[in-house]
Amino acid sequence: xxxxxxxxxxxxxxxxxxxxxxxxxxxxxxxxxxxxxxxxxxxxxxxxxxxxxxxxxxxxxxxxxxxxxxxxxxxxxxxxxxxxxxxxxxxxxxxxxxxxxxxxxxxxxxxxxxxxxxxxxxxxxxxxxxxxxxxxxxxxxxxxxxxxxxxxxxxxxxxxxxxxxxxxxxxxxxxxxxxxxxxxxxxxxxxxxxxxxxxxxxxxxxxxxxxxxxxxxxxxxxxxxxxxxxxxxx
Numbered sequence: 001x002x003x004x005x006x007x008x009x010x011x012x013x014x015x016x017x018x019x020x021x022x023x024x025x026x027x028x029x030x031x032x033x034x035x036x037x038x039x040x041x042x043x044x045x046x047x048x049x050x051x052x053x054x055x056x057x058x059x060x061x062x063x064x065x066x067x068x069x070x071x072x073x074x075x076x077x078x079x080x081x082x083x084x085x086x087x088x089x090x091x092x093x094x095x096x097x098x099x100x101x102x103x104x105x106x107x108x109x110x111x112x113x114x115x116x117x118x119x120x121x122x123x124x125x126x127x128x129x130x131x132x133x134x135x136x137x138x139x140x141x142x143x144x145x146x147x148x149x150x151x152x153x154x155x156x157x158x159x160x161x162x163x164x165x166x167x168x169x170x171x172x173x174x175x176x177x178x179x180x181x182x183x184x185x186x187x188x189x190x191x192x193x194x195x196x197x198x199x200x201x202x203x204x205x206x207x208x209x210x211x212x213x214x215x216x217x218x219x220x221x222x223x224x225x226x227x228x229x230x231x232x233x234x
Contacts, residue, residue, distance in 0.1 A: 004034060004175050007078040008045045009071075011085040011096035018118045020047070022150050023084035025161075026114050029168035030082070037172065044074045048095050055095070058102045072103065080112045080175045081141070084148075087119035087127050092135075100135060109140040110183035112174035114167045116148035125149045142179070144170035 008027050012019030023045075031041040054065030064072065075081070085096035115132045117124070128147040136143050146167040154160045174180075 002038075002176075003040045003042065004079045005077050006030060006041050006043050007074050007081050008043060009048065009081060009083045009096075009099070010045065011048045011093045011099070012118075013049045013086070013093075013095070017086075018150065018155075019084045019086045019116075022116050022118055022148060023082050026082050026084075026116060026148060026164050026168060029164050030080075030114075030171050033168050033172045034175070037176065039172075039176070044078075046071045046074060048099050051099065052095065055098060055102075059098060062102070064102075068102075071099075072107070075103070075107055078108075078111060079180055080114075080171055081108070082114045082116065082171075083132075083136075084116040084118070085132070087117050087124040090124060090127065092117065092127060092131055097135065100139065103139070105139065107139075108136075110142065110180040112142045112144060112171050112180065114148065114171050115143050116150075118150045120152055122149075122151045122153070125151070142174055144174065146170055 006027065008023050010017065010020045010023045012023075027043055031043065034041045051065075051067050051071060054068045057063045057065065058068055083096075085092040087093070091097075113136055115128050115136065117128045117132065119125075119127070128149050133143055133147070144167050146163055148160075148163055148167055150160055
């Protein structure tokens with residue numbers, strides 16, 4: 001019997017939260033199906049609203065506070081994820097995208113993921129496949145084929161339960177394959193492991209160089225040659 005570690009990431013901010021409810025329903029089905037196959041599942045839930053006080057520092061300087069660090073540690077050990085976000089103005093919430101933009105680019109490589117979103121109208125249904133799937137492809141995870149979306153009218157539709165069942169089965173099969181663990185155990189050291197889009201390299205830029213001062217609208221210091229002058233140095 002294999003013990004699987006499942007991490008649930010929810011960007012719902014209300015209490016109660018329909019986003020958290022959708023994530024919990026998917027998680028419960030994953031756990032039930034895994035048990036049918038002889039596996040135990042331990043679940044860790046990351047409520048992103050609890051990380052809000054630490055988010056500005058994480059975004060601006062990659063300095064992770066204690067709650068952020070706990071969330072990252074949970075993701076490092078995860079065999080699979082269920083991630084869920086509310087949709088605002090035709091996109092995943094800023095809290096959700098900001099959290100994943102901070103992470104080590106290779107942190108989740110090979111992890112199977114259920115992608116889920118909620119909204120007040122079905123017009124936002126494509127956010128999961130057009131936006132979230134692209135983000136998790138960049139992170140080189142393995143999103144399951146069946147995505148989950150629930151608008152207000154979906155909660156009473158049995159089709160939502162059927163989609164949850166399909167997505168959960170796909171996730172369990174991917175976990176059972178052992179691919180994510182093999183990547184973590186055998187090839188983890190061969191990836192870059194950089195945090196944020198620039199990996200911290202922006203901190204090493206010399207902002208006082210001639211090129212940077214000209215690029216930001218400044219001027220050369222007195223006595224300096226213009227690097228763009230075709231006549232060359234005086």
